[in-house]
Amino acid sequence: MALDHAILVSLLEKPGSGYELARRFERSIGYFWTATHQQIYRVLKRMESEGLLAVRDVPQHGRPDKKEYSVAAPGRAALSLWLHEPIEPESMRHDLAVKIRGAAFDDPAALVREVERHHQVHSDRLAHYLAGELRDFTGPDAPAPLDAGQELQHVVLRGGIAYERMTIAWLDDVLATLHRLGAPPPSA
């Protein structure tokens, strides 16, 4: 049920509509959580009916009306409860690793392109995170002394950056290994 809590945190940071939340889930929150708009709308509706969220209809000019959600007192309490109970360290789900082990029963060289494609995606993400870090935390336009919330956002972002760097280095390792297998040592 962590999507509920991710939404609570995001709405505490700033109230917004389902659509806005969906876009945040493609950006900052997307470092560590993903959700589609359908999921978000469904959960928002349920949480509102449970009294965890408050809705406000906001008419807009030049675009459709939106429903702005914010966290109600019971929502804040629910989040606090969750924050104080232990959670399981996450489990990995890495399709590419399945493919790499599977390549032993197929053509390893055929994987090179796929790995390179992933390398590109992760490089792009890294660049995007670094730009965000400069803009919000370490650049000249960032607030001079960060408050607690910003410090915590920054350390989470540093986690995303570390993850992308690690992944890129590993994909280099994978590529080197694939090339080594494709061209076995000529001296052997």
Place this chain on the structure above:
Amino acid sequence: MALDHAILVSLLEKPGSGYELARRFERSIGYFWTATHQQIYRVLKRMESEGLLAVRDVPQHGRPDKKEYSVAAPGRAALSLWLHEPIEPESMRHDLAVKIRGAAFDDPAALVREVERHHQVHSDRLAHYLAGELRDFTGPDAPAPLDAGQELQHVVLRGGIAYERMTIAWLDDVLATLHRLGAPPPSA
């Protein structure tokens, strides 16, 4: 549907029963994929009915009979197909990061224990992976020239090791940040 393919790869590496697969998913395959026994039994049954797997009843002495599954020709073909089609780079799901950002609206110091607990779990996993690496790939008992399958298993394991190391370093960063917030600079 990547569980299907993870099972195919595992059964190609070595045929086995649902129970054995479940235990592999707690060990080597668990570096990058998890599954419970219920999930595995259900998928095995489905894949067998689809003709992707073959079953063989193996009577055992001193313990219940088991059903040993192995990959049939259509299963191998299905895996090959999947290996040649591109997959999306994975998305993260990191509950702890949600908690860290949520801590801004609660007591950041209360998170220290939780983060330390995760630190311990990841340190244990790292030690476990390193022991496995020494045993299977880099130690004196490891096969002298690794074949392609072993090379690929090794590079996947190196990915798991890199992931744990990165995570541990990040959790240190998180702890330092939490301590900094708990004890703001006395000179300020």
Place this chain on the structure above:
DNA sequence: TCTTGCTATGCAACTCGTTGCATAGACAAG
């Protein structure tokens, strides 16, 4: 002997997440 633990398989119910589709107003480009 009774309990605990391991091997071994499975059902049923539920929640979570994905995919495809639908609606609808506003605006910009062709």
Place this chain on the structure above:
DNA sequence: CTTGTCTATGCAACGAGTTGCATAGCAAGA
């Protein structure tokens, strides 16, 4: 004036994953 894109919300169906429970034989130890 039509097509495409962006904001904005939503349903329905399906597939994936989790949780609780049930069974059953065998072995080891209290």
